[in-house]
Amino acid sequence: MSPPEILVEMREVCTSLGGHWVHQNINLQVERGNLLALVGGSGAGKTTLLREMIGLQATTLGEVRLFGEGLNDGHRAARAARRRRVGFLFQQGALYSALTLFDNIAFPLREVGGLLEDEIRTLVLSKLELVELKPQHASLMPAQLSGGMIKRAALARALALEPELLLLDEPTAGLDPDRSAGFVELIRGLHASLGLTVVFVTHDLDTLSALANRVAVLAERRILAVGDLNGIRSVEHPFIQNFFRYRAAVNELPEE
Amino acid sequence: MPEQPPAERPMQTFQSPQIQFDGRQCVLTGDWILAALKPRLIRLRAWLLLHGKSTETWNLTQVRHIDTFGALILWRAWGQKPPDILLLGPQHESAFQRVRSVAGQVFPPERIDWLLPIVSIGNAALGLGSHLLDFARMLGMIVVEAARLFIEPRSIPLKEFSAALYKTGAQAMPISALVGFLIGIVLSYLSALQLRNFGADALIINILGVGIIRELGPVLVSILVAGRSGSAITAQLGVMRVTEEIDALAAMGVSVHQRLVWPKVLAMAIAMPLLVLWTSVAALAGGMLAAQMQLEIDWRFFMLSLPHVVPVQNLYIGAAKGVIFGVAIALIASHFGLRIRPNTESLSRNTTSSVVAAITAVILLDAVFAMLTRGIGVPLR
Ligand SMILES: Nc1ncnc2c1ncn2[C@@H]1O[C@H](COP(=O)(O)OP(=O)(O)OP(=O)(O)O)[C@@H](O)[C@H]1O
Ligand SMILES: [Mg+2]
Numbered sequence: 001m002s003p004p005e006i007l008v009e010m011r012e013v014c015t016s017l018g019g020h021w022v023h024q025n026i027n028l029q030v031e032r033g034n035l036l037a038l039v040g041g042s043g044a045g046k047t048t049l050l051r052e053m054i055g056l057q058a059t060t061l062g063e064v065r066l067f068g069e070g071l072n073d074g075h076r077a078a079r080a081a082r083r084r085r086v087g088f089l090f091q092q093g094a095l096y097s098a099l100t101l102f103d104n105i106a107f108p109l110r111e112v113g114g115l116l117e118d119e120i121r122t123l124v125l126s127k128l129e130l131v132e133l134k135p136q137h138a139s140l141m142p143a144q145l146s147g148g149m150i151k152r153a154a155l156a157r158a159l160a161l162e163p164e165l166l167l168l169d170e171p172t173a174g175l176d177p178d179r180s181a182g183f184v185e186l187i188r189g190l191h192a193s194l195g196l197t198v199v200f201v202t203h204d205l206d207t208l209s210a211l212a213n214r215v216a217v218l219a220e221r222r223i224l225a226v227g228d229l230n231g232i233r234s235v236e237h238p239f240i241q242n243f244f245r246y247r248a249a250v251n252e253l254p255e256e
Numbered sequence: 257m258p259e260q261p262p263a264e265r266p267m268q269t270f271q272s273p274q275i276q277f278d279g280r281q282c283v284l285t286g287d288w289i290l291a292a293l294k295p296r297l298i299r300l301r302a303w304l305l306l307h308g309k310s311t312e313t314w315n316l317t318q319v320r321h322i323d324t325f326g327a328l329i330l331w332r333a334w335g336q337k338p339p340d341i342l343l344l345g346p347q348h349e350s351a352f353q354r355v356r357s358v359a360g361q362v363f364p365p366e367r368i369d370w371l372l373p374i375v376s377i378g379n380a381a382l383g384l385g386s387h388l389l390d391f392a393r394m395l396g397m398i399v400v401e402a403a404r405l406f407i408e409p410r411s412i413p414l415k416e417f418s419a420a421l422y423k424t425g426a427q428a429m430p431i432s433a434l435v436g437f438l439i440g441i442v443l444s445y446l447s448a449l450q451l452r453n454f455g456a457d458a459l460i461i462n463i464l465g466v467g468i469i470r471e472l473g474p475v476l477v478s479i480l481v482a483g484r485s486g487s488a489i490t491a492q493l494g495v496m497r498v499t500e501e502i503d504a505l506a507a508m509g510v511s512v513h514q515r516l517v518w519p520k521v522l523a524m525a526i527a528m529p530l531l532v533l534w535t536s537v538a539a540l541a542g543g544m545l546a547a548q549m550q551l552e553i554d555w556r557f558f559m560l561s562l563p564h565v566v567p568v569q570n571l572y573i574g575a576a577k578g579v580i581f582g583v584a585i586a587l588i589a590s591h592f593g594l595r596i597r598p599n600t601e602s603l604s605r606n607t608t609s610s611v612v613a614a615i616t617a618v619i620l621l622d623a624v625f626a627m628l629t630r631g632i633g634v635p636l637r
Contacts, residue, residue, distance in 0.1 A: 098601035193350035
């Protein structure tokens, strides 16, 4: 078998924001088929790292390669096409506040051009169904959605073009446990059927253990460890040990 | 599709979708995903329209990837139902599953409201009413908050006030001086051409003096400030609404009117007359320069005779206009800012309305002023 295809490659990435080093010498590779969980303390620079992967934010030093190409390679059209292969779920949703939910999800589809309105409607319906939103929600404005609905709507929009690579910033924050589990199922299903590669930031250990097939720990400005969950848990580092200590706290609740 | 794709971007990682058709059976190969289908969409649609429903056997086992769009376009070609014989790999079933599961669903139909024309006329009228009501309510709140500040001087928003004073007043000085100076030159130059015909050269001082101090200065500054600070006030309040900062203030028991509106109104009331004065001086300086060059009126003579030909009441009127116009602009800008709904569309619409309304209001007020003060400060000979 040929070596795994590398979708994202970060080489010696350093980032300085507001006079502080957020990242120093980060090396990270995301292979096709990965369900890579990016964990780290609040403010560790996870969002920043995700943004750097698709060039929303420039690295101070180092190189980022997406789908085997530099972020600025090629002409404008080629760069746009490359971006379209990636879906990005922003931490705060970032829905277009002037557009309805329907138009938000239809937006990337319309950008492609050449799709019939009827097809767009069906595709939006199927995306709404994926994230368990109802068709009657489609005419709501983002300001009229609940926090969890915003998250799911933003996910539907990120999935609209069925990208090869999905970058999710805290996808299950703000979802009830049932929906979190549903979300994990959804991503797993897409992973199986579309061969989706996912990089997701999460603080939720249940999501982490249910979804990730690889985990990267970001702390002390660098990637402390990358590997499968069991491998990571056995790493002797105070941050990692602390992080996983709280797992299964619910199971240990004293019974009434 | 018999067509070979042109050698496209080298980065292409998908296999182009193909159809092999032998009259009875369609064999599909390649990637049936949106990005791969897009360049061939028109041709593909035409082909599917022709053969989609009439072909009985579809073999999709050699397809590499298929996404919802790929499944959808086939599904529609088959007439919203699977063909008689469909050979499908298990890994591709989910895409069709997704299409099939939404097949019956529709968005709730948009109700057609036949009363809409009448309702929209009514809404326009009510809209005016709601503007007036909101405005009155805001005025009331400002008065109440001002009264409360007397009882509780500790919560006077001094910082906000001084920041507003600096932003609306001090920072507007360069631009208003420049505009005033240039307008002064133009006005003086054009008047001079006419006055010279009548040999009434010295009248330029009267014209410029009364015109600028009483009329042009206040209106000019108001328009500048409405565009500059009025829009800024509206946009700030609007963004604070979009980002829920207004709600955060309310949740902390801080009155928006007291903390955001009141200081701006007061700052404008103080900054505007000063700006009017400043701009009038700049405009007179420009006029003086042009008069010197065009009519050879000595600037010292200009300065000395100005107080004699322009009654001092004009200065008071100019300053009073500054106060009134400034308050009007701040109130209107805040009013529109507070009406913004939490979306960017509403933000931009209200910001535009705010500036237009403020400028219109200033000109209306100016007309009222002109009527009320028609006997004051105009030397009649
Ligand atoms: N534009 C900026 N200017 C200066 N500092 C910034 C900027 N953006 C982010 N930072 C800093 O960079 C660090 C990393 O931010 P980032 O948003 O990536 O954290 P995070 O890991 O996503 O945290 P969280 O889990 O809370 O979302 C933070 O300390 C933040 O203060
Ligand atoms: Mg973050």
